[in-house]
Amino acid sequence: MVIFCFLQIPSGVFSLFYHFRLAKTSKKQADDAALSFILGVEIFNTILWLLIYIIIFCCQSSFISPLFLWLMAGICLADAVAAFFFYFRKDKTSTATFISRRIAKCLTSRAKTVKSRSDAITLGFVSCLPELLFTLPLYITCSAFLQDENALPRAILIIIAVVIAVVPLFVIRAFFRTDHNLAEIQRLRVKLKPHFRFILLLAYIAATITLIDLAIINM
Amino acid sequence: MKNSDNKTRKDPFNDAEKLLKLHAKGLGIPAGAAEDFIKRSIAAAKKALKSKTIITDADLTRAISKELKKYNSDLAYIYKNYDIII
Numbered sequence: 536m537v538i539f540c541f542l543q544i545p546s547g548v549f550s551l552f553y554h555f556r557l558a559k560t561s562k563k564q565a566d567d568a569a570l571s572f573i574l575g576v577e578i579f580n581t582i583l584w585l586l587i588y589i590i591i592f593c594c595q596s597s598f599i600s601p602l603f604l605w606l607m608a609g610i611c612l613a614d615a616v617a618a619f620f621f622y623f624r625k626d627k628t629s630t631a632t633f634i635s636r637r638i639a640k641c642l643t644s645r646a647k648t649v650k651s652r653s654d655a656i657t658l659g660f661v662s663c664l665p666e667l668l669f670t671l672p673l674y675i676t677c678s679a680f681l682q683d684e685n686a687l688p689r690a691i692l693i694i695i696a697v698v699i700a701v702v703p704l705f706v707i708r709a710f711f712r713t714d715h716n717l718a719e720i721q722r723l724r725v726k727l728k729p730h731f732r733f734i735l736l737l738a739y740i741a742a743t744i745t746l747i748d749l750a751i752i753n754m
Numbered sequence: 755m756k757n758s759d760n761k762t763r764k765d766p767f768n769d770a771e772k773l774l775k776l777h778a779k780g781l782g783i784p785a786g787a788a789e790d791f792i793k794r795s796i797a798a799a800k801k802a803l804k805s806k807t808i809i810t811d812a813d814l815t816r817a818i819s820k821e822l823k824k825y826n827s828d829l830a831y832i833y834k835n836y837d838i839i840i
Contacts, residue, residue, distance in 0.1 A: 547840040554832075558780035629838035639840040647776075716781045718828035721839060 538673060538738045539700040541731045543623075544632055544642075545576055546703050546724070548662040552646040552655070553708070554717040566712065571652040573704050575659020580697045583670075588678040588693075599679055604750035608743050610672045615739030618669060619732055630724050634665045676746065766814055767796050770833075774818070777832050791825035 549572055556565035617633075624631040631639070642662060649658050663670075677696065681689045710720050771792055778788035799817035803809050815834055822830035 544840060551836065551839055554780040555776070557782070558776045624838075626838065629835055630840075631838040632840060634840070640837060642840050643837055714782070716828060717836075718781060718831045721832070721835065 537699075538735060538742075539580075539670065539696070540703050541735050541738070542666050542669060543630055543724070543731065544634065544666050545659070545662045546707060547630060547632070548642050548646055548658065549573075549704050550707055550717055550720055550724075551643060552649065552658060553711050555647045556649075557711070562712075566708070568649070568652065568655045569704075569708050569711070571655035572659040573701050573708070575656035575661075576663055576701050576704065577659075577697060578656065579660045579663040580700045583674055584678065584693055584697060587674045588681065591675075591678050591682060599683070599749075599753070601750050601753045603679065604746050604753060607672060607676045608746035608750060611676075611739050611743040611746060614669055614672060615736050615743060618735040618739055622669070622735065623728060623732060628725060630721070630728055632665075638665065673742070676742070766809070766811075767800060770814060770818055771796055774822075774829065774833055777836070778826075778829055781826075781828050781832065783826060783829060788826075788829070791822070795821035795825065 549569070552572055553565060553569050556568045560568070621633050624633065642658075645658055645661075649655055677692075681692060707720060774792045774795075775785075775788065778792065779785070795818055798821040799814070802817050802821075803813060806813065819830045819834040822833060
């Protein structure tokens with residue numbers, strides 16, 4: 536779950552979006568639009584969780600076989616390496632991510648031109664798509680493990696997972712509401728970038744070790 | 755500005771000015787002060803780039819943000835880096 540907090544594309548899009556909304560509307564309207572963006576991210580996470588959970592549920596047989604565990608461990612290890620070396624671009628003075636510059640420019644221009652609430656929700660939804668490479672294995676692994684839980688703990692865990700994913704957006708929103716501007720927030724994000732990379736690496740390695748451990752036990 | 759095909763070319767300095775005004779408003783800089791130092795920065799950047807035959811986006815951004823730094827470092831930072839935030 537921690538991994539979702541440290542992925543930076545939705546945070547970057549959200550910062551830009553809030554900044555441009557402040558430039559074009561009042562503080563209250565910018566804040567309302569920000570909540571719509573966060574709702575878009577929540578909708579994406581919820582749909583993905585439920586979809587993967589339902590697919591795994593419909594497969595009827597137990598998903599947690601040693602083969603599945605070794606496969607997911609391998610993917611998490613690959614994601615660990617990718618998150619550390621490739622997630623952020625080499626430029627030390629920016630938080631530019633691995634996505635192509637064309638897509639980044641498209642997201643930036645959308646963040647600038649969004650007007651209505653539905654557009655803000657769509658932008659929040661779309662900003663999560665590029666990170667599926669890093670988040671999809673986590674959704675699949677967690678959904679497979681949730682099959683074995685009872686209904687109430689399962690529901691609570693899914694709700695916690697969906698809520699945790701938007702904690703960074705609420706932090707950024709709190710910064711904007713306390714009269715910090717985009718420059719200060721961006722300088723802070725650049726300063727924390729090495730820490731984010733390291734935490735992502737550690738989190739993915741922890742997931743890999745847990746999966747390998749379970750694979751060995753299940754063999 | 756029109757080229758030989760009689761089509762109007764966009765002035766990159768005008769686009770930069772509009773973007774800077776938008777950023778200044780987002781950063782909460784008072785409109786009057788922002789307009790003043792944006793105009794001064796763009797005039798200084800135009801002077802600095804006068805000798806160049808071809809002006810790239812990077813040249814424009816560098817020249818304007820260099821001048822803007824003297825007046826407001828936050829605005830200069832955002833203008834230089836807003837397209838590498840994501």
